[in-house]
Amino acid sequence: MSNKPLILVTNDDGITAPGIRTLVSVMSEIGDVVVVAPDSPQSAMGHAITINSTLHVEEITENGSAISEYACSGTPADCVKLAVNEILKRKPDLCVSGINHGSNSSINVIYSGTMSAALEAGIEGVPAIGFSLLDYKWGANFEPIKNHVKKIAQNVLENGLPNGVVLNVNFPRISENEIKGVKICRQAKAYWKEEFDKRTNPMGKDYYWLTGKFVNEDHGEDTDEWALENNYVSIVPVQFDLTAHHAIQQLNTWTLND
Template identity: 70%
Template sequence: MGSEKPLILVTNDDGVTAPGIRHLIKIMKEFGEVVVVAPDSPQSGMGHAITITDNLYCDKIKVDGDSYEEYSCSGTPVDCVKIATQEILKRKPDLCVSGINHGSNSSINVIYSGTMSAAVEAGTEGIPAIGFSLLDYAMDADFEPTTEFVKKITNYVLQNDLPQGTVLNVNFPKLKAKNIKGIKICRQAKAHWEEKYDKRQTPQGRDYYWLTGEFVNEDAGKDTDEWALSKGYVSVVPVQFDLTAYQTMKSIKDLGYER
């Protein structure tokens, strides 16, 4: 980076005016030049979806009246990263941060998360990236206890970079700052959702459904994100976006042949 200030792309999936991203912007301004490109409305659970059949809009806005650039995008979190790097930013950012999400993105939740998909998209473009999430779904959640840890993790990534092909998934327990014990480097816990649909009817008699479910942690390991969060630690999981199951390649090798 030399003497040039780091260029930091900030995005999320809760929408550009969500309290979590406003807190993250405030912190990132201490580290470098901030450009915000975030969805114009909540996009939770969108995963790695992209917009290909509708018009995509990206409007310059001012939320806090500050001097940094800020854009509201009609698309998904991944759209935000794509349009930022292709159309808005004058150079490749030194860091992309996504969040701070209202709610957990630990364990299996990482595959559904728009927050983490934005970070992963940045990673595929060779940009060091971090997804931040707080285990509190409330819109009036207290993000102040995350500040010290966001700064520490951000500074580490800016100073040391990340291995090619990985991004960081960071989750914060819902605790006061004085009660957070520290940071644990973890693996993703094996867990799943036991899901069901709540079936209802409109006044016109048409069926509709609400997805509900219960999170089930199947993993008793003491090296997982779920364990760390339950014990009052910030969990940091390095996530790789190469989905190849290398061990399985060996076990199914007899399937391959040449004609």
Template identity: 75%
Template sequence: MKNKPLILVTNDDGITAPGIRTLIEVMSEIGTVVVVAPDSPQSGMGHAITVNNTLYLDKVSKEDAEITEYNCSGTPVDCVKLAVNEILKQKPDLCVSGINHGSNSSINVIYSGTMSAAVEAGIEGIPAIGFSLADYNWNADFEPTKPFIKKIALEVLNKKIPEGTILNVNFPKLKFEEIKGIKICRQAKAYWMEKFDKRKSPFGKDYYWLTGEFINQDKGQDTDEYALANGYVSVVPVQFDMTAHHAIQTLNTWDL
């Protein structure tokens, strides 16, 4: 490890969100920080990339600023791609995404722009971590997360992150002294029970808002949901090989 690791910071709530400001603060204690984040909220963007449209990138930090910051018109995944290919002169030692306003535990990893940015960094061979706090409030208290974020980031920099994986870290909405520790977990088997809120526009046309209720049917004590509900920070290793290797044998018995 060089003296000062190069750390790429991004998120999906946009560059002005308090969550990313906290993450930038912690990362600047560890390394040289470059921020490339969306210029507007990109929640729920999943692994979307901009293929049918143009992308804008603006340097928003002053020339003499310690931390270089860019905002980008695209998705969180676009931010990582632009950072790696157009901004950074070397591959970063670490990419961190977040801190998301709202949890990304369980199945939410798949819808989350925050997590998809980290996954994209992982695909590009960069050690990566997504951080989320189980509090959707814009003015959520991110202070308790700081020592944990520093500890986890340093451990990722010091140890080799298992190949083909990145980390999904979620914080319970608790005071620092209430947090019991960190637990390595698996993604809980849970899902969203959607409920569309149907309304009529001023012009008489029906439209919908996607809302829903989160249903956790997984009683396992090794899940991220269990850890969060019991006062722990959850850490789930996430992979981007989506092959269900265990299903290949069964499919080979099919008549295809």
């Protein structure tokens, strides 16, 4: 049996996406890799899970490959659930999700399938990281960030993570020698100002394309948006406990039991 760490790799862009192929390559340098990822793109799925239809998993491992790969019909969160509870013979030492084609900084973390896979791993008790590059193109260049991906993963394996915490890592779209460093950040307070492009199909029925503008109202220099705009890699520790602890005292002053 190998004494290397067992690393689960997943994503939301689909198992053939260049981002996950890069992540598989990097992770294979530091551990034994198993890939369980969607068989088609599942971007912006959030933490959706499949409960009203069946799930299918197909092993697509190439002959002679040391890396086992499985394509799943479900969401990113489904992939992690199936991997941990059905496919893997033991709990992985690390789950990495991505590398996403596009940003998952700030409010984007709420919608992200990439980060939901990482959060699901955290719920399962597995240290987890979501990686994203601020380049939506299918042909995005992941070479400049490979060393940083490897170093961050190694640090998590060596040092662990606080209970209930996973990492949201975003990379600016620049060359390796332009990256100034890595910053531990908080999530910027920003939002999407949504717009809908209304159109009519040939049958006379209306349909909509969601569009919008990203609005960052947070000017703090400790945020992920500031770091990325200034050529730093941003790391935001994210928790899946959504309790607004600061509000409990105020709510306890309400008259609710009379």
